[in-house]
Amino acid sequence: xxxxxxxxxxxxxxxxxxxxxxxxxxxxxxxxxxxxxxxxxxxxxxxxxxxxxxxxxxxxxxxxxxxxxxxxxxxxxxxxxxxxxxxxxxxxxxxxxxxxxxxxxxxxxxxxxxxxxxxxxxxxxxxxxxxxxxxxxxxxxxxxxxxxxxxxxxxxxxxxxxxxxxxxxxxxxxxxxxxxxxxxxxxxxxxxxxxxxxxxxxxxxxxxxxxxxxxxxxxxxxxxxxxxxxxxxxxxxxxxxxxxxxxxxxxxxxxxxxxxxxxxxxxxxxxxxxxxxxxxxxxxxxxxxxxxxxxxxxxxxxxxxxxxxxxxxxxxxxxxxxxxxxxxxxxxxxxxxxxxxxxxxxxxxxxxxxxxxxxxxxxxxxxxxxxxxxxxxxxxxxxxxxxxxxxxxxxxxxxxxxxxxxxxxxxxxxxxxxxxxxxxxxxxxx
Amino acid sequence: xxxxxxxxxxxxxxxxxxxxxxxxxxxxxxxxxxxxxxxxxxxxxxxxxxxxxxxxxxxxxxxxxxxxxxxxxxxxxxxxxxxxxxxxxxxxxxxxxxxxxxxxxxxxxxxxxxxxxxxxxxxxxxxxxxxxxxxxxxxxxxxxxxxxxxxxxxxxxxxxxxxxxxxxxxxxxxxxxxxxxxxxxxxxxxxxxxxxxxxxxxxxxxxxxxxxxxxxxxxxxxxxxxxxxxxxxxxxxxxxxxxxxxxxxxxxxxxxxxxxxxxxxxxxxxxxxxxxxxxxxxxxxxxxxxxxxxxxxxxxxxxxxxxxxxxxxxxxxxxxxxxxxxxxxxxxxxxxxxxxxxxxxxxxxxxxxxxxxxxxxxxxxxx
Numbered sequence: 001x002x003x004x005x006x007x008x009x010x011x012x013x014x015x016x017x018x019x020x021x022x023x024x025x026x027x028x029x030x031x032x033x034x035x036x037x038x039x040x041x042x043x044x045x046x047x048x049x050x051x052x053x054x055x056x057x058x059x060x061x062x063x064x065x066x067x068x069x070x071x072x073x074x075x076x077x078x079x080x081x082x083x084x085x086x087x088x089x090x091x092x093x094x095x096x097x098x099x100x101x102x103x104x105x106x107x108x109x110x111x112x113x114x115x116x117x118x119x120x121x122x123x124x125x126x127x128x129x130x131x132x133x134x135x136x137x138x139x140x141x142x143x144x145x146x147x148x149x150x151x152x153x154x155x156x157x158x159x160x161x162x163x164x165x166x167x168x169x170x171x172x173x174x175x176x177x178x179x180x181x182x183x184x185x186x187x188x189x190x191x192x193x194x195x196x197x198x199x200x201x202x203x204x205x206x207x208x209x210x211x212x213x214x215x216x217x218x219x220x221x222x223x224x225x226x227x228x229x230x231x232x233x234x235x236x237x238x239x240x241x242x243x244x245x246x247x248x249x250x251x252x253x254x255x256x257x258x259x260x261x262x263x264x265x266x267x268x269x270x271x272x273x274x275x276x277x278x279x280x281x282x283x284x285x286x287x288x289x290x291x292x293x294x295x296x297x298x299x300x301x302x303x304x305x306x307x308x309x310x311x312x313x314x315x316x317x318x319x320x321x322x323x324x325x326x327x328x329x330x331x332x333x334x335x336x337x338x339x340x341x342x343x344x345x346x347x348x349x350x351x352x353x354x355x356x357x358x359x360x361x362x363x364x365x366x367x368x369x370x371x372x373x374x375x376x377x378x379x380x381x382x383x384x385x386x387x388x389x390x391x392x393x394x395x396x397x398x399x400x401x402x403x404x405x406x407x408x409x410x411x412x413x414x415x416x417x418x419x420x421x422x423x424x425x426x427x428x429x430x
Numbered sequence: 431x432x433x434x435x436x437x438x439x440x441x442x443x444x445x446x447x448x449x450x451x452x453x454x455x456x457x458x459x460x461x462x463x464x465x466x467x468x469x470x471x472x473x474x475x476x477x478x479x480x481x482x483x484x485x486x487x488x489x490x491x492x493x494x495x496x497x498x499x500x501x502x503x504x505x506x507x508x509x510x511x512x513x514x515x516x517x518x519x520x521x522x523x524x525x526x527x528x529x530x531x532x533x534x535x536x537x538x539x540x541x542x543x544x545x546x547x548x549x550x551x552x553x554x555x556x557x558x559x560x561x562x563x564x565x566x567x568x569x570x571x572x573x574x575x576x577x578x579x580x581x582x583x584x585x586x587x588x589x590x591x592x593x594x595x596x597x598x599x600x601x602x603x604x605x606x607x608x609x610x611x612x613x614x615x616x617x618x619x620x621x622x623x624x625x626x627x628x629x630x631x632x633x634x635x636x637x638x639x640x641x642x643x644x645x646x647x648x649x650x651x652x653x654x655x656x657x658x659x660x661x662x663x664x665x666x667x668x669x670x671x672x673x674x675x676x677x678x679x680x681x682x683x684x685x686x687x688x689x690x691x692x693x694x695x696x697x698x699x700x701x702x703x704x705x706x707x708x709x710x711x712x713x714x715x716x717x718x719x720x721x722x723x724x725x726x727x728x729x730x731x732x733x734x735x736x737x738x739x740x741x742x743x744x745x746x747x748x749x750x751x752x753x754x755x756x757x758x759x760x761x762x763x764x765x766x767x768x769x770x771x772x773x774x775x776x777x778x779x780x781x782x783x784x785x786x787x788x789x790x791x792x793x794x795x796x797x
Contacts, residue, residue, distance in 0.1 A: 329490055330523035332510040334537035335588065341511075344536070348527045 053408070060181055060401035065124025066173035069117045078115060081108045085174045097167055102150040106143055113140040127396050128169035128180065128189070135160055165191065181402035206386070206403065210410075213383040216301060217365035223305040224312040224361050225354065232316035232353075237325070250313050258307065262374050265303040269293040269375070295377025303371050308364055312357040319353030355422045363411055383407060439463035439499075440624050441487065441592060446496035448482050456482050458648035460496070464626070466591070469618050471627045473635040474645030475671070483645075484594050484628050489513050500592070511540075516585035516593040516623075520600045522577040524569035530556070530580050531565040537588040555587035556580075558617065575606040582614065586621065593618070595627045599634065611638050632672050636660060644668050660720075665707055666795040669718040676724070676764050678717045679797065682708045691794055693717055697760040701736050702789035707796040714797035721767040723791040726754070726777070728784055737786035740764065742777045752776065758785065 011019040064070075067085070069078045083104035091101075112118040122136030135158055146153040154161040168190055172180050183189060183196060187204040191197050198204070231250065235243045253261055268274045271290045279285040293299055323346065331341035369384040376385070383403060390400035418424065441464040448457035457479045464470050472480035485491040486498060489510030497504050505513055524533050534555055538548040556562045559579040569577055578598055585593055595614070599607040615638045618625045629635055635642045636656040644651045644659065644667070652659060652668045663669035670677065680695035682705075691705035693715055701717065708715045725731050726740075743762050744755040751767050754777055758764040766785065768774050777783065 324521055324523065326519045326521055326523040327525060329488070329510075330517065330519060331525070331536070332490070333488055333513075333515060333517035333594075334584070335511050335514070335540045336536070337509075337511055337540075340540055345525055 056401045057405055059398055060405045061179060061398075062177050063124065063173070063181070063398040064176050065127075066121050066170070067176045069112075069115045069120075071115075080112060080115065080117065080121060081170075081174060082111075084108045084170065088171050088174050093168070093171060096164075097151075099149055099151050101167075102154055102161075103148075105154070106146055106150045109136065109139045110143045112136070113143060123395075124173050125166070125169050127184070127399065128172060129165055131160075132166060132169065135166070181398045182406070184399055185402040185406055206383075209381070209383045209386055210406070212297075213366055213407075214410075216297065216304075216380075216382065217362050220301055220304050220308060220365045221312075221358050221362045223301065224309050225358060227305070228309055228312035228316055228357065229350075229354075232313050232320050235313070235317050236320035236323070247317075250310055253307065254310055258370060259374075261307055262303055262371050265299070265306065266294060266375055269299055269302065294375055296379040297376070298380075299375035299377065300372045300380030300382070303375050304365060304368060307371060308361045311360045311364060315356040315360065316350065316353040319350050319356075323349050351422070355418065359415070359418055362414070366407065366411060438465065438502075440466040440468075440501055441626070442497075442499040443483070443487075444497045444499065446483075446486065446493045446498060448479070448486060448491065449494045455494075455648055457486075457493075460648075460650065462643060462650065462653070464624060466624055467619075467622050469615065469625045469627065469638060469640045471629060471635040471639035471642045472645055473629055473632060473642050473671075475630060478645040479648040480628050480643075480645040481596060484596055484626060487626060488515055488517055488594055514588075514590050514592075516588070516590035518578070518581050518585045518593065518595040518598045520597040522569070522574075522581040524577055524581055524584070526569055528568075529565070530561070530567050530569070530572075533569070533580065534584050534587050537584065541588060551587055555583040558586065559583045559613070574602050575610060578602065578610060579613075582617070586617070586623070590623070592624045592626070595625065597629055598627075600629070600631075607634070614638065636672070644671060646671070662706075663718065663793065663795070666716045666718060666797070669716075669793065669795055674721050674765060674767070676719045676721060676758075678719070678759050678761065678764075680715060680717065682711050682713045682715055682794065684711060685709075690789055693794055695759045699738060699759050701738070701792065703792040703794040704790055706793045708794045715794045716797050717792055717794050719787055719792045721753075721765045724766045724785055724787050726766055726768065726783055726785050727775075728786075731786045732788060735786040735788050736792075737784045740783050740785045742779050742781045742783065744779055745777050747776075756783075756785065 013019055013022045066081055067079065069080045070076070071078070084101070087097075087101045087104045097105075109118065112121055118136045118140030119133065122133035125132040125136065139154070139157060139161075142157060146157075160166060172178060172190060180190065185206050187199050187207045188196050189199045231246075235246055235250070238246065266273070270276070271292060271294070273294070275293065276285065276290045280287050280290065285291065293302065327345050327349070328338075328341045331345040332338065336344065366382075367384050368382060369388060372380050372382045373385050373388070376382070384407075387400045387403050387407075390396045390403070415424075441462075443460045443462040446457060446460040447455055449455050460479075460483060462470075462483075472483060474480045482491060486493050489505070489508065493506060498506060500513065500515075524530075525536070528536070531552055534552045535548050538551060543551075552565070553562065556565060559582055561576065561579050561583065564572065564576065564580070569580070572580065581598070598614070599610055602610065611634055614625075614627075617623075627635075627638065636659070639656060641653060641655050642659050643653045646667050652664045654662075654664075659668065660673050663672060666677070669675050678695050678701075680693040680701075682691055683694045683700065684692040685705060685708075686692060686702075689705055690702055691708055692700060693703050694700050695717075703715075703717050725735065728737075731737065738758055740756040740758045742754060743757055746753040746755070750770055752770060752774060754766045754768070755762070756764045756766060
């Protein structure tokens with residue numbers, strides 16, 4: 001009885017095995033082979049994409065500059081500032097440092113001097129409070145000559161050792177994990193008693209740069225859209241013979257080095273450049289009022305619009321190509337003017353391409369580095385240039401990572417918004 | 431039926447020529463006039479210029495030379511949206527981002543009609559094609575036949591007097607095509623619309639139209655009602671293009687009275703034929719005989735019928751018909767069609783038989 005009811009429910013093969021089991025077995029080898037084939041790609045993505053991003057996120061909240069010293073040659077890790085860290089644990093934030101604190105500080109700086117890492121520890125504090133590094137290097141030179149009471153000894157060394165903000169900075173840095181780099185990336189800081197405040201107005205750079213990056217990226221996206229739409233339409237409607245040539249012209253920039261394209265824009269746009277010379281030559285401009293199109297936002301926008309144009313043209317083209325001309329003809333025969341036919345029939349069918357192109361151009365523009373670095377001047381720099389600065393010049397990798405993470409978060413947010421508004425499955429890249 | 435006597439033509443092509451590149455004429459000297467209410471089909475192989483004619487009438491192409499008149503006034507310079515001509519496309523051209531109702535509403539909206547008027551007209555137009563329940567569907571959710579029904583009702587919803595159809599049934603399967611052929615003709619006649627229908631399917635042309643214009647090489651080869659077109663083709667292209675046709679080639683040896691002539695076929699056989707396109711002795715001619723006009727049963731031959739020797743090459747069973755391929759006068763592509771009647775014999779390949787036909791059924795056309 002139970003057997004028959006079971007066979008009623010579960011479909012079986014001719015020899016009585018459950019059908020699902022048989023199917024899974026039959027497909028096992030094919031699936032395993034398919035998996036082995038994609039394994040290299042999976043490993044590649046893990047190694048070159050997922051892990052670096054994970055590392056970046058990790059680095060943005062972790063900095064051991066004031067907690068651990070790692071010997072460059074041997075790789076030995078030695079905890080530093082241990083006594084001071086204990087004092088910070090025992091005394092709440094905002095406590096005025098007492099003699100015990102200065103004793104701990106003196107011993108720790110002594111340890112630093114033996115490890116020859118007073119400079120790097122000072123740099124870590126310097127991130128939070130400008131001008132602190134020299135305090136540490138100076139103290140490391142003099143620590144063995146100090147005599148108790150150490151509080152006065154430090155005061156003799158430098159008045160700034162009494163500064164509350166310095167102590168707040170050391171307290172922050174005494175833990176390896178911190179969100180302070182995110183605060184810094186958003187122009188916030190901690191004052192002496194540890195509460196979050198905006199940084200001094202003339203030192204607020206990051207938010208301004210984020211806003212500028214977003215604004216310029218939007219502007220560039222819009223410009224590429226305006227330029228690319230007619231080109232893509234032409235490409236899609238011309239006979240294949242002609243459209244191929246035009247397509248090559250569109251793709252030509254892709255085959256040219258990015259650096260070459262950017263520098264050729266420099267040749268064109270500089271104040272003694274081709275464009276200005278031509279306008280002066282024709283008489284539109286007076287020689288002394290040559291247009292400043294380089295080393296400012298104008299240069300960044302022009303060059304980036306050109307460089308990113310193909311990324312808008314291609315998705316638009318791939319959406320427009322299959323749109324049958326009979327749609328517009330039908331609309332016209334039904335009584336619509338050519339404008340109405342475009343607005344109500346043609347344009348709505350190209351929206352997935354616009355979405356895809358805009359998203360692509362915008363995301364590329366937000367993270368663009370080389371072009372703004374070359375033609376942007378001071379005015380046309382984007383957030384990526386600042387990230388590069390912190391990685392190469394100031395060597396504050398944690399701040400660079402925090403800025404990059406914010407950028408990543410912002411893009412993901414936009415991506416989510418796009419999905420909510422347009423729908424990601426409407427995206428068509430070709 | 432249409433009043434052909436009414437010489438007030440509704441659509442008129444007057445010496446229209448069309449060239450795309452300035453080197454080749456796609457349409458050569460087209461003269462055509464349609465009375466109101468007529469269902470005219472433009473039939474022809476692809477590249478014959480029929481679709482170009484339709485596009486010129488719709489306003490998507492301009493005539494290189496000549497005039498197109500609609501209801502007496504020239505429309506060469508009127509843009510398509512002001513012509514008020516309904517149009518049905520082969521790929522339906524239903525707007526994919528709109529529902530069926532929005533599709534039908536579109537021509538009414540651009541004409542600035544009120545919502546209540548629109549709704550009523552949409553309902554009526556959809557009911558006309560029995561698609562009233564589909565108003566909120568999207569085109570992608572409909573089958574090909576349903577889409578074409580909607581496209582048809584969209585072309586009719588703004589009550590045009592002229593409707594153009596560009597191979598509207600080309601993408602549908604046979605059964606659906608036949609059903610829609612019937613529906614389109616019924617609608618066109620019920621509503622009294624003038625219809626210009628383009629197709630390359632001769633069956634469609636014959637079953638639907640009041641008149642058929644056969645296009646080839648940019649010219650109308652024959653313009654006639656379907657029965658006349660099939661039974662009395664005026665030249666060998668039309669004879670060959672419309673229906674199945676047997677061609678025998680030869681030289682005119684004598685012109686007789688009663689519009690008959692004598693033709694010596696290339697293998698020496700002499701037959702009588704209806705002199706359609708031949709005028710003098712010595713001219714080469716292609717003689718056309720319809721497969722169903724050939725009789726293979728000697729006893730059934732009518733008096734005066736001409737007989738020829740033939741050898742059976744192939745016998746094909748087609749259900750309602752038998753199709754027998756014969757070698758006649760040296761050519762082995764001569765086809766005879768016979769009804770599947772109880773007394774009809776099935777011929778083995780290799781059998782020698784006599785075949786015959788009436789001289790009137792045999793038309794001597796141009797070579």
